[in-house]
Amino acid sequence: xxxxxxxxxxxxxxxxxxxxxxxxxxxxxxxxxxxxxxxxxxxxxxxxxxxxxxxxxxxxxxxxxxxxxxxxxxxxxxxxxxxxxxxxxxxxxxxxxxxxxxxxxxxxxxxxxxxxxxxxxxxxxxxxxxxxxxxxxxxxxxxxxxxxxxxxxxxxxxxxxxxxxxxxxxxxxxxxxxxxxxxxxxxxxxxxxxxxxxxxxxxxxxxxxxxxxxxxxxxxxxxxxxxxxxxxxxxxxxxxxxxxxxxxxxxxxxxxxxxxxxxxxxxxxxxxxxxxxxxxxxxxxxxxxxxxxxxxxxxxxxxxxxxxxxxxxxxxxxxxxxxxxxxxxxxxxxxxxxxxxxxxxxxxxxxxxxxxxxxxxxxxxxxxxxxxxxxxxxxxxxxxxxxxxxxxxxxxxxxxxxxxxxxxxxxxxxxxxxxxxxxxxxxxxxxxxxxxxxxxxxxxxxxxxxxxxxxxxxxxxx
Amino acid sequence: xxxxxxxxxxxxxxxxxxxxxxxxxxxxxxxxxxxxxxxxxxxxxxxxxxxxxxxxxxxxxxxxxxxxxxxxxxxxxxxxxxxxxxxxxxxxxxxxxxxxxxxxxxxxxxxxxxxxxxxxxxxxxxxxxxxxxxxxxxxxxxxxxxxxxxxxxxxxxxxxxxxxxxxxxxxxxxxxxxxxxxxxxxxxxxxxxxxxxxxxxxxxxxxxxxxxxxxxxxxxxxxxxxxxxxxxxxxxxxxxxxxxxxxxxxxxxxxxxxxxxxxxxxxxxxxxxxxxxxxxxxxxxxxxxxxxxxxxxxxxxxxxxxxxxxxxxxxxxxxxxxxxxxxxxxxxxxxxxxxxxxxxxxxxxxxxxxxxxxxxxxxxxxxxxxxxxxxxxxxxxxxxxxxxxxxxxxxxxxxxxxxxxxxxxxxxxxxxxxxxxxxxxxxxxxxxxxxxxxxxxxxxxxxxxxxxxxxxxxxxxx
Numbered sequence: 001x002x003x004x005x006x007x008x009x010x011x012x013x014x015x016x017x018x019x020x021x022x023x024x025x026x027x028x029x030x031x032x033x034x035x036x037x038x039x040x041x042x043x044x045x046x047x048x049x050x051x052x053x054x055x056x057x058x059x060x061x062x063x064x065x066x067x068x069x070x071x072x073x074x075x076x077x078x079x080x081x082x083x084x085x086x087x088x089x090x091x092x093x094x095x096x097x098x099x100x101x102x103x104x105x106x107x108x109x110x111x112x113x114x115x116x117x118x119x120x121x122x123x124x125x126x127x128x129x130x131x132x133x134x135x136x137x138x139x140x141x142x143x144x145x146x147x148x149x150x151x152x153x154x155x156x157x158x159x160x161x162x163x164x165x166x167x168x169x170x171x172x173x174x175x176x177x178x179x180x181x182x183x184x185x186x187x188x189x190x191x192x193x194x195x196x197x198x199x200x201x202x203x204x205x206x207x208x209x210x211x212x213x214x215x216x217x218x219x220x221x222x223x224x225x226x227x228x229x230x231x232x233x234x235x236x237x238x239x240x241x242x243x244x245x246x247x248x249x250x251x252x253x254x255x256x257x258x259x260x261x262x263x264x265x266x267x268x269x270x271x272x273x274x275x276x277x278x279x280x281x282x283x284x285x286x287x288x289x290x291x292x293x294x295x296x297x298x299x300x301x302x303x304x305x306x307x308x309x310x311x312x313x314x315x316x317x318x319x320x321x322x323x324x325x326x327x328x329x330x331x332x333x334x335x336x337x338x339x340x341x342x343x344x345x346x347x348x349x350x351x352x353x354x355x356x357x358x359x360x361x362x363x364x365x366x367x368x369x370x371x372x373x374x375x376x377x378x379x380x381x382x383x384x385x386x387x388x389x390x391x392x393x394x395x396x397x398x399x400x401x402x403x404x405x406x407x408x409x410x411x412x413x414x415x416x417x418x419x420x421x422x423x424x425x426x427x428x429x430x431x432x433x434x435x436x437x438x439x440x441x442x443x444x445x446x447x448x449x450x451x452x453x454x455x456x457x458x459x460x461x462x
Numbered sequence: 463x464x465x466x467x468x469x470x471x472x473x474x475x476x477x478x479x480x481x482x483x484x485x486x487x488x489x490x491x492x493x494x495x496x497x498x499x500x501x502x503x504x505x506x507x508x509x510x511x512x513x514x515x516x517x518x519x520x521x522x523x524x525x526x527x528x529x530x531x532x533x534x535x536x537x538x539x540x541x542x543x544x545x546x547x548x549x550x551x552x553x554x555x556x557x558x559x560x561x562x563x564x565x566x567x568x569x570x571x572x573x574x575x576x577x578x579x580x581x582x583x584x585x586x587x588x589x590x591x592x593x594x595x596x597x598x599x600x601x602x603x604x605x606x607x608x609x610x611x612x613x614x615x616x617x618x619x620x621x622x623x624x625x626x627x628x629x630x631x632x633x634x635x636x637x638x639x640x641x642x643x644x645x646x647x648x649x650x651x652x653x654x655x656x657x658x659x660x661x662x663x664x665x666x667x668x669x670x671x672x673x674x675x676x677x678x679x680x681x682x683x684x685x686x687x688x689x690x691x692x693x694x695x696x697x698x699x700x701x702x703x704x705x706x707x708x709x710x711x712x713x714x715x716x717x718x719x720x721x722x723x724x725x726x727x728x729x730x731x732x733x734x735x736x737x738x739x740x741x742x743x744x745x746x747x748x749x750x751x752x753x754x755x756x757x758x759x760x761x762x763x764x765x766x767x768x769x770x771x772x773x774x775x776x777x778x779x780x781x782x783x784x785x786x787x788x789x790x791x792x793x794x795x796x797x798x799x800x801x802x803x804x805x806x807x808x809x810x811x812x813x814x815x816x817x818x819x820x821x822x823x824x825x826x827x828x829x830x831x832x833x834x835x836x837x838x839x840x841x842x843x844x845x846x847x848x849x850x851x852x853x854x855x856x857x858x859x860x861x862x863x864x865x866x867x868x869x870x871x872x873x874x875x876x877x878x879x880x881x882x883x884x885x886x887x888x889x890x891x892x893x894x895x896x897x898x899x900x901x902x903x904x905x906x907x908x909x910x911x912x913x914x915x916x917x918x919x920x921x922x923x924x
Contacts (some may be wrong), residue, residue: 003535006468073465074840085610103565105840147837148547167882174836174885374636375609378536378567417569417879420629423636
């Protein structure tokens, strides 16, 4: 029985997959403050043109430069593992496979896009990258990539995670980056949010505002901003995960998974594994594809599909996405990477089309799943990843009830070595669940009431 | 250019290598309090008979049971990587290869023996394992192994590391183990050392005393003790590292390494990679083999080759080894796994024979090496591992000076994700070096003056 499927160097995918080309209804464009589509030129202060071309590319397949492959090969192709010990503990007929993205030096899937983003920026003449980070996985990944490729890196880290995970800062500094808690006093946006609430836990939306401001206000023009999720080119880079998984499943004779599961904060880890299978679903395959979000930050399951800002200060273009409102400040749950008010437009559109079926899980169920995972499969996973594991367990138990030998494919997005405070509190019985009150949704509705509306509709096909 | 050499499942070594059989002078036996060799039966209260048989085995090759292979296969064979980015940064003609043992779920080489030890104990009817841990790598590994195999696990963790690395305890608890700071109030030995110095940072020697006591005083007889280094059977299990490395080097056409480097605390990580190459050296190959120790705990470079206790309370048999005296309390350096007064008898004997040539490195040089490694090779390594990296850099620069294209093989024993406090202090300029005063060596000499003397001598052949 194969408990680990590896690919050789020459089997690494050489192209990224662009789902935008295959979506039944075309993806709606980002809009400027005037309500008109934003041109790449208008965004050129923030991102280099080579990445903006990818963001809006009409090509289905985009070649990965050899120099990027050389770096990715440090930890890719990532192993496809079978969770035999968990299967046995659950006594399920389901076969659970998972891509192990925790093997990268920073410990998550994030370097899959950090490396290309740093590489394209370097090529375009960028000297410094600014970014935000939630739990710290993304900030670490960009610090790592900038270190290898030779760029300076400045990270705005959401306050609550900065406090919960002090060593993430040390990690980024070890790779030569600088890291400050957000909101900070270094930007106008940061000072504004601190004035509104000096004790704010911060949010990804606020940190994005700060990082974008820090980039566009640099007068040399050699500072750009880098985003770890949400945007099309970010999800594009992550599709290498799903493309590898397909080759690995084929290698052991598995035609297709019945269910694909990944956690979703901004959507890059989910899109990374899921999009190549969404393509198959568009082409007629029967696959259930589940992005999992926290019950306390349920953009897809309870949010509104609308045009909204990607950040809290309203500095980004308006994106067509599921949102809880750009002023939404999520509860300080431990899965910091899932504390985002919005969702990637590509994932949101797939939700609207009915191609993927989101599910929300509460914190305690996730930690229970993480503990069961550690005691069976061995690895201590990130709190974000535990959302995927919780639904994997739900589905494996459902398969047992139904007596069906389903194939489940899960994305293990990262390890939890930097997240042990959450485990400690859970084991000590100090964590509790939180369900978002309906008033918060109503607040979001009024907040976006005067923004343009996207027109995508469910086709009813899936 | 191969930057990563993988082995397939069917290439995993099926036997461990027992260096004891090939040492030019026979390994001298452990002695009891009466100065006579200890029989396996006398140790049966502490270890199960199946492991004691391995400890004293006269066989060169010992078959690895398939059930153990099945578990090891979760993370083995470990990758052999080439440090191309570091080579470039150093501008060295040397080729630096390293075994990456950080890929195991607990993050070090330790599970290579934790899994067999738990498995053999389970087979022998053990219900609970007790152990000590320094930095926490070993305690985590045994907690992990016991969790997979179904044993209870109790860990005594050296106080200084317990305080420096609070989340190691959470990690062990996540795998279902219990963990207390040592010296603790739970054992007679612990209470004695606390009485002597209530503020003691603890040591591996003290923690071993506590763990052994906790095992032998359990009246049900189903509690055994497990050691993470030093003993023959522990080093035996680790030889899988070097055996894999040989296959991997052969795969890319490298006949032999010129230099083999690994850090050495108790000796298991060093012995694991080095012993198969020590065998080659005995058979005439020219290889420089370097165990690296901290300048502040220099058992091999400044200690005495003598019979001494493995623990501080004198509960273990007398072992023929390099020692700083069993009452030696090392400085609280951050490489907790190297804070041990003694050295594995097998390694000590190889030092006496001149087969391996130990080197000591001070703390600051190690952290500088660790930072350079992170910013070139990407991984944040354990402070223990940084000792091997420091000497690897020394040797790579020497090769550059000499203009020689040497092949260096290093063992990357573990990641440093749980050790970031040391990095933080180093980056803040708060760490300093410490050189052991000569009085400490004289103290050790008088401490062991009345113990039996081992008779091994340098053959002068190497």
